[in-house]
Amino acid sequence: LGKQRRTSRAVRYDASLETVAERDATLAAQIRHGLRAGEFRVLYQPIVTLPAGRLVAVEALVRWQRADGATVSPAQFIPIAERTGQIIDLGAWIFETACAQAAVWRRRHGAAAPLVSVNVSARQLLDPTLPAQVAEVLHRHELPADAITVEITETAVFGGGAALDTLHALREIGVVLALDDFGTGHSSLSLLRTCPVDVLKVDKSFVDGVAGSAQQEAVAAALISIADTLGLRTVAEGVETARQAERLHELGYRYAQGFHFARPQPATDIDALLQQRAGAIAS
Ligand code: C2E
Ligand code: MG
Numbered sequence: 001l002g003k004q005r006r007t008s009r010a011v012r013y014d015a016s017l018e019t020v021a022e023r024d025a026t027l028a029a030q031i032r033h034g035l036r037a038g039e040f041r042v043l044y045q046p047i048v049t050l051p052a053g054r055l056v057a058v059e060a061l062v063r064w065q066r067a068d069g070a071t072v073s074p075a076q077f078i079p080i081a082e083r084t085g086q087i088i089d090l091g092a093w094i095f096e097t098a099c100a101q102a103a104v105w106r107r108r109h110g111a112a113a114p115l116v117s118v119n120v121s122a123r124q125l126l127d128p129t130l131p132a133q134v135a136e137v138l139h140r141h142e143l144p145a146d147a148i149t150v151e152i153t154e155t156a157v158f159g160g161g162a163a164l165d166t167l168h169a170l171r172e173i174g175v176v177l178a179l180d181d182f183g184t185g186h187s188s189l190s191l192l193r194t195c196p197v198d199v200l201k202v203d204k205s206f207v208d209g210v211a212g213s214a215q216q217e218a219v220a221a222a223l224i225s226i227a228d229t230l231g232l233r234t235v236a237e238g239v240e241t242a243r244q245a246e247r248l249h250e251l252g253y254r255y256a257q258g259f260h261f262a263r264p265q266p267a268t269d270i271d272a273l274l275q276q277r278a279g280a281i282a283s
């Protein structure tokens with residue numbers, strides 16, 4: 001009986017492994033096809049000042065609308081694109097698209113044009129040709145490097161090594177570097193000593209507690225105190241209520257991003273925001 005159990009367990013284990021690998025392979029093929037077929041697009045979510053709600057930057061967020069009508073969340077396909085290496089081509093397309101859009105906004109809105117923030121995954125940071133690619137795209141679109149922010153996560157640079165080398169090379173080019181989802185990784189504080197970043201994006205999980213318990217607010221307050229001490233700018237992520245925005249401002253936060261202000265939206269809607277409301281959203 002014991003032997004039978006072991007056997008059946010082993011079979012089930014193999015089957016599930018095969019399924020994951022198969023699903024990855026299928027999705028990788030679909031991503032490759034989707035890139036050629038124009039199924040991806042980039043939305044832009046405003047990053048605003050506190051308390052005025054003036055639009056100063058946008059974060060580029062990729063969306064995948066498949067031909068069969070299904071929309072797939074980046075939280076779902078980015079990890080698979082990372083595992084399968086597809087993120088290299090997809091990431092290059094996203095960066096190109098976001099920079100082309102940034103250049104359009106600069107021509108159209110001059111000094112009022114939003115800075116553009118682009119997420120770069122761990123796998124992309126391990127590509128030693130990334131800095132040269134970034135420099136080429138900026139040059140081709142005649143963009144000053146500091147018009148673009150590269151968002152990386154703590155886990156991507158946790159190991160140091162090649163990813164950290166890439167980060168230093170990006171900094172040399174002059175792009176702004178932001179640590180995304182700050183506080184959720186394993187090495188947040190020690191990383192600040194070795195990692196050349198300019199901006200901390202304080203994760204939504206800390207923002208959620210603001211205007212809630214005093215204890216939770218204390219963490220958000222401590223994070224901004226550390227950032228100030230180190231001369232880093234901070235962006236509060238995932239701000240969903242006016243109360244949170246108000247408290248964050250009182251705690252010393254100067255920039256915020258979240259559904260309370262605006263959702264990720266097509267570039268043309270950002271143009272409309274810039275024109276109609278002179279950049280001021282809600283506060
Ligand atoms: P992220 O970089 O931390 O992006 C912020 C995410 O939070 C976005 O989800 C955004 O829509 C969402 N968000 C913003 N404000 C609020 C809010 O007030 N409430 C809530 N509940 N959510 C809010 P999204 O677009 O689904 O992206 C999820 C994650 O997928 C991103 O997290 C990022 O890690 C990854 N991702 C998205 N686009 C790209 C991309 O172009 N390249 C790479 N490498 N990763 C991307
Ligand atoms: Mg991000």
Ligand code: MG
Binds near residue numbers: 180237
């Ligand atoms: Mg984030």
Ligand code: MG
Binds near residue numbers: 180181203204237
């Ligand atoms: Mg986040």
